[in-house]
Amino acid sequence: MATVMSMNRRKYSNAVTRVLATNLVLALILKICVVGVHSRLASEQQHYEDNEFAEFEDIDDELDIISTDTIRDNSAKDPNASPGVDESSFKRNFNKESSDESESTVEDEEDDEEFENVSDNEDSSERTEPTASDHNKKPDLKITKVPLHLQTNWESYYLEFIMIAGLVVYFVNFIAGRNKNQKMADTWFDIHREMLSANFALVGDDGKKEIENPGLIKETESVFTLWCSGRVCVEGMLVELMFLKRQDLVHVITNYFKPSLDQIQIRVTLNADTMDSYVFCIASKKSAQRLAKEMNDINTFCPERKTPDKYGLTGDKFVLLNEIGEAAGVLLDAKVISLLKKYEECIDFIHFTDQYSGYKLSEDTPSIKLPEVKRQLIFAFNFPSNSSKNYNDIQSMKPLLQLVFYSIDKVKRFRLSREGKLKAERNRQRVQEMFLKTTHSQRQEVAQLKREEKRRVEKEKMLNESDPEKQRKWEEKEYKRELKRKTPKMKQLKVKAM
Known part of the structure; x- marks a missing residue:
């Protein structure tokens, strides 16, 4: 077993x-x-x-x-x-x-x-x-040393954290800056609404056939516009509220190193017969230098910068750019001088002109026609430096808007003397002649191009013609024209018999 x-x-x-x-x-x-x-x-x-x-x-x-x-x-x-x-x-x-x-x-x-x-x-x-x-x-265990780039800890994402924090700060600043600009614009309009309604029949035209939202128009997050019309001798008035770009964090940072102020520009377009022919401008030193280079009418008719000492203003703050001497004496009266002294920090420039054509064109873009001109009154005012924090400071800008309406009535009543009108006409005629001389060659080139185009069209038309007799006559006509053009011109002198 x-x-x-x-x-x-x-x-x-x-x-x-x-x-x-x-x-x-x-x-x-x-x-x-x-x-x-x-x-x-x-x-x-x-x-x-x-x-x-x-x-x-x-x-x-x-x-x-x-x-x-x-x-x-x-x-x-x-x-x-x-x-x-x-x-x-x-x-x-x-x-x-x-x-x-x-x-x-x-x-x-x-x-x-x-x-x-x-x-x-x-x-x-x-x-x-x-x-x-x-x-x-x-067992003899050994801990494996993992390389630093393979470790998953919070320190590896510091770049992402910085980017997220930057985006959060940017969007917070965007919302805060946008709301601040909107509140400043609404505050200015609420303070000046009554005065604007008393001087214009229509305040806040939005450009539509039936006005839906009368009031300020938001162009960008920092620019607001207001169009007013319906006043005697005035085609219209455009108000531009140009605030700092508080919604842009980069602009906010650069503003600390290069400070600037919020500004309002008022452009009043007058009718053709309301204003005499003259160019007048009073501006701060910094703005006067810029306007003399950029504005076409000031650069042409007011090349010299003068001090307004004889009108009661110090040359440390303002510079006078004037074409006709008597115009400055009438426009700078006692009331205007007192406002200029009181609000010298807020007034950037005041510009009256009958030759307004915008900014000066560069030499790379020549024109063969005289630019279209308008009669305009332009006012540029700076907001008080503390207006972004204390909105009650905007209340102090009401006299500046009253200065605009006072200047409209002043310009409408003012008329130049006979000598002033002759001087203004001579200046405008001289500018026109200089423009024609500088653009003579360009106009000749344009006329030559037009003639060549006309001949080319006529030649194509005759080539398409079926009648050989008409073609022969046209060729003879062109031949005689070419001979006449090549023949040198001789001047004839008439001598009287003794």
């Missing part, structure tokens, strides 16, 4: 060892592939260190699990088998059989190097069998 049981045990052990050997080979092949992938990843990360003995521990664990499961299956199949089977003996037999099986497999395979590593690993596993003391020892 013992011999039969030993024979059955050997048969079962041989079958088990074969199954385990094949499983071992497949497991080792998969493990080698995994180790190859891990080795590639280890070459990319310099600080990565692999545990050399982890794979063998996993193989031992797998072998233990497989051997115990196999023994249980065999015991379930053979009820006569002894229950006290030693698992360590199966492991020893398994290691011997697997080594023999692996050696025979290595000879049949083509890839010798791959399975030589497998046999070496199996031999090393036979030589180094784990003991109880080895299992009790703690």
Whole structure:
């Protein structure tokens, strides 16, 4: 009975060892592939260190699990088998059989190097069998040093945080600056609405057939306009509120280094016969220099800058640009002088002209026609420096709007003397002659181009003509014209008989 049981045990052990050997080979092949992938990843990360003995521990664990499961299956199949089977003996037999099986497999395979590593690993596993003391020892673990660029912490996103903070500050400043400009414009209009309605029939024309929203028109976040009409001798008045670009954070920062003020410009367009012919301007020093270079009428008729000392104003604040001397004496009366002294910080310039044609054209864009001129009164006032914080300071600007209406009535009543009118006419005639001389060659070129275009059209028309007689007559006519053009002109002198 013992011999039969030993024979059955050997048969079962041989079958088990074969199954385990094949499983071992497949497991080792998969493990080698995994180790190859891990080795590639280890070459990319310099600080990565692999545990050399982890794979063998996993193989031992797998072998233990497989051997115990196999023994249980065999015991379930053979009820006569002894229950006290030693698992360590199966492991020893398994290691011997697997080594023999692996050696025979290595000879049949083509890839010798791959399975030589497998046999070496199996031999090393036979030589180094784990003991109880080895299992009790703690493994020597090494903490992998991850490179700084692979770490995920909040310090890696400092650039994103700075950009987000900058965007938040920009949008907060945009909303705050836009609301401040809107509030300043509404405050100015509410304060001056009554005065504007008393002087004009229509206040706040929006350009539509039926006015929907009478009042200020928002051109941009910092520019507001107001159109008024319906006054004697006045075609219309345009009010432009030009505030600082408080909604733009970059402009706010530059304003700290180069401060500027909010400004209002009022342009009054007069009728043709309302104003005499003269150009008059009084401005601050900085603005006078700019106007003399940029404005076409001031640059042409008022090239000299004068001091208004004889009119009661100091030359430290204002500069006079005047064409006719008597015009300055009448327009700068006592009331205007008192306002100029009182609001010298708010008044930028006052410009009266009958030759307003806008800014001076550059030399690169010449014109062959005299620009169209208008009679305009232009006023530029600066807002008080504290008006953006204290809106009550805008109330102090009401006398400046009263100065506009006073100047309209003053210009309408004022008439030049005979000498002043003759001087103004001579100045305008001189400017016209100079313009014609400078543009003579250009006008000749334009006329030549027109003649050539006319001849080209006529020639095409005759070429399309079917009558040969008409073509012959046209060619003779062109031939005579060409001879006449090439013949030098001779002047005839008439001599009187004695």
